[in-house]
Amino acid sequence: MSGLDPCRGPAVVDSLSLKSAVATEPHAPKGRRRRTGVNRSRREALTAYVFLAPWFVGLFLITIGPIAASLYLSFTDYSLLDEAKWVGLDNYTTMFEQDPRFWTSLKVTTIYVVVSVPLQLGFALGLALLLDRGLRGLSFYRSIYYLPSLLGGSVAIAILWRKIFGADGLVNSVLGLFGIQGTSYVNNPDTALGTLILLHVWTFGAPMVIFLAGLRQIPRSYYEAAAVDGATTLRQFKTITLPLLTPIIFFNLVLEVIKSFQSFTQSFIVSNGSGGPNDSTLFYTLYLYVNGFKEYEMGYASALAWVLVLIIAGLTGVNFLASKYWVFYGDSK
Numbered sequence: 600m601s602g603l604d605p606c607r608g609p610a611v612v613d614s615l616s617l618k619s620a621v622a623t624e625p626h627a628p629k630g631r632r633r634r635t636g637v638n639r640s641r642r643e644a645l646t647a648y649v650f651l652a653p654w655f656v657g658l659f660l661i662t663i664g665p666i667a668a669s670l671y672l673s674f675t676d677y678s679l680l681d682e683a684k685w686v687g688l689d690n691y692t693t694m695f696e697q698d699p700r701f702w703t704s705l706k707v708t709t710i711y712v713v714v715s716v717p718l719q720l721g722f723a724l725g726l727a728l729l730l731d732r733g734l735r736g737l738s739f740y741r742s743i744y745y746l747p748s749l750l751g752g753s754v755a756i757a758i759l760w761r762k763i764f765g766a767d768g769l770v771n772s773v774l775g776l777f778g779i780q781g782t783s784y785v786n787n788p789d790t791a792l793g794t795l796i797l798l799h800v801w802t803f804g805a806p807m808v809i810f811l812a813g814l815r816q817i818p819r820s821y822y823e824a825a826a827v828d829g830a831t832t833l834r835q836f837k838t839i840t841l842p843l844l845t846p847i848i849f850f851n852l853v854l855e856v857i858k859s860f861q862s863f864t865q866s867f868i869v870s871n872g873s874g875g876p877n878d879s880t881l882f883y884t885l886y887l888y889v890n891g892f893k894e895y896e897m898g899y900a901s902a903l904a905w906v907l908v909l910i911i912a913g914l915t916g917v918n919f920l921a922s923k924y925w926v927f928y929g930d931s932k
Contacts, residue, residue: 663879673901674720683898686727690902701903703878704886707792711882712859717797719852725802727810728840748804757798757868761785764794788879795880806851813847845926853918860911864887883907 619642673690677683694701726744748754764784771781784790816838825835863884866874872889874881887907891900 626702669904672898673905675898676900677901678895679897680895686898690899691906693899694902694906700878700881700886704874704881704883707874707879707881708860708862708883711792711796711799711862712856715853716794716859718796718851719800719803719855720806720848722800723851724810724844724848725806727807727814728805728836730807730811730840731814745804746807747802754864757865760794760798760865761869764787764790786876788877791869791876791879795862795869798865799859799862806855809851810844810847813844817843842927847919847926849922849926853915855912856918860884860907860914 655927658932672683674685674687675683676686676689730744766783766786767780768783770784774781782790782792821839821843822835825839830838857891861884866880866882868887870876870880870885872885872893874885874889883903884907887900889904890903892898
């Protein structure tokens with residue numbers, strides 16, 4: 600019987616044969632398998648770096664490189680035509696101690712941000728609440744209301760805005776129907792900045808869409824339970840909608856503050872690049888542009904740019920620190 604027990608049957612014999620074959624089959628050394636795995640990981644990493652190479656080139660040549668160059672130039676006297684001369688902190692000293700237009704531009708920009716951002720967010724939230732009530736054709740209205748955000752920063756809209764609030768513009772034409780004699784609001788120091796604030800409020804589309812998405816995430820059961828308890832619509836807004844929407848409000852607030860400090864096109868077009876009348880629309884970015892590309896003081900303009908970076912970073916940090924006192928995440932405050 601050759602050592603085989605016939606009682607085991609063919610299935611057991613086949614199993615024993617398979618184990619014997621596997622046991623006698625030669626295996627690759629462990630070191631070779633380990634080297635193969637390492638080589639495969641290296642090839643995968645190399646492939647990933649090849650695909651990421653264009654992004655890294657853009658990061659260093661378009662982003663990090665100019666940032667480092669502007670930081671160096673902020674400590675130099677550089678006119679684009681001559682070689683940069685190291686002057687240390689002179690640009691910053693001049694800025695804070697001898698340049699009244701720097702303080703004017705900072706004041707104008709601060710007023711613009713402090714007034715326009717809350718108005719825009721409030722208007723966007725109010726409109727989002729109306730759209731959240733289940734209007735027919737909601738996607739159409741959402742698209743229409745988003746258009747101002749796409750067009751508000753364009754040159755064409757800034758030119759149109761200047762025409763609307765000009766001496767012969769649409770606003771004065773409407774006022775003329777009621778016998779009211781208007782003026783050129785963009786050429787009046789008392790109202791010129793107000794027209795730019797209105798333009799910023801008009802670009803409410805982006806925060807409105809974000810607010811609407813946040814409202815859609817609030818469970819309807821919360822409102823139903825509050826209605827059963829007799830809570831009014833205003834009470835429901837104060838105790839349910841507003842607390843649960845605070846993360847969205849915070850997100851929009853941070854984005855709009857950053858974007859508002861970077862506003863440039865509106866002021867440049869409405870004031871013909873001068874910041875007038877009487878520097879009433881002299882945004883910080885416009886003053887930076889005037890120094891860099893009109894007066895060719897690129898070193899001073901670089902210093903202005905870095906001060907703006909510090910201002911935006913500081914305000915963003917303050918917003919994040921203050922958020923823990925009014926932003927609700929789930930059950931925590």
